[in-house]
Amino acid sequence: MQAGERRQALLDFLRQAGRPVTGSELAERFGVTRAVIVHDVALLRARGEPIVPTPQGYVHVVPPAAAPSGHVWQVAVHHGPSLEEIERELTTMVDEGARVRDVVVEHPIYGELRGLLMIASRHDVRRFCQRMRETGAEPLLTLAGGVHLHTLEAEDPGARQRVEEALRRLGFLLEDGEAKR
Numbered sequence: 245m246q247a248g249e250r251r252q253a254l255l256d257f258l259r260q261a262g263r264p265v266t267g268s269e270l271a272e273r274f275g276v277t278r279a280v281i282v283h284d285v286a287l288l289r290a291r292g293e294p295i296v297p298t299p300q301g302y303v304h305v306v307p308p309a310a311a312p313s314g315h316v317w318q319v320a321v322h323h324g325p326s327l328e329e330i331e332r333e334l335t336t337m338v339d340e341g342a343r344v345r346d347v348v349v350e351h352p353i354y355g356e357l358r359g360l361l362m363i364a365s366r367h368d369v370r371r372f373c374q375r376m377r378e379t380g381a382e383p384l385l386t387l388a389g390g391v392h393l394h395t396l397e398a399e400d401p402g403a404r405q406r407v408e409e410a411l412r413r414l415g416f417l418l419e420d421g422e423a424k425r
Contacts, residue, residue: 250274251284255293255304264300264362298360299375300368305360315398318348320418321411322391325383327373329416334361334369336410341403342396349388359384361394391418 245253254274258265267285271278285302289295294305319337323329337344344363351357363369376383385392396407411417 245274247284250276251288254281254284255288255295258295258302258304261304263364264298264303266301270302296360298362299372300362303360303362315401315403316345316395317397317404318393318395319408319411320391320393321416322389322418323385323414323416324390325386327376330376330383330385331369331373332414333411333416334363334372335366336414336416337394337396337407338363338365338369340406340410341400342398342407345395345397347384348393348395349384349391351387357384357387 254270257270257273267278267281270281274281285295285297296303296305321333323333334344344361346358346360346362348356348358361372363372375381396404398404398407408417412419
């Protein structure tokens, strides 16, 4: 397979995957090294393909206006930086039927900072938290005193209400008129 054909096949595969795919998995699938995949993805991104590296692998991101579910929203939350609170927050959202696309914080110098998550299951939550433990990385919410947004999506229109009620019960939902902790 020629390089151009491989890149097109890679793009087609990511579009159809519906989940994050690791560079190692792609390398094995296409019979090349992970470095070749990184190179191919860089070229595809340079030509405007919305391929995003996430902690779980590469994802072809559908713009919100074109999302098949049609139910995309943001929720404002606040809590401490402990991994237990992060795990409880993410688990609550996926248990109530949402997929967590990202986390967004506001920084006084850089403005909006966004980290892509693409978390859709308890398995994804456990894997994300395990990587946080292994790397010792600080969560983005520490840059904004615990206040952050998540972009969520769901096929079920009732998921939004369930997620917000569950986060409210945990004391994580940031609501109008509420001061930051």
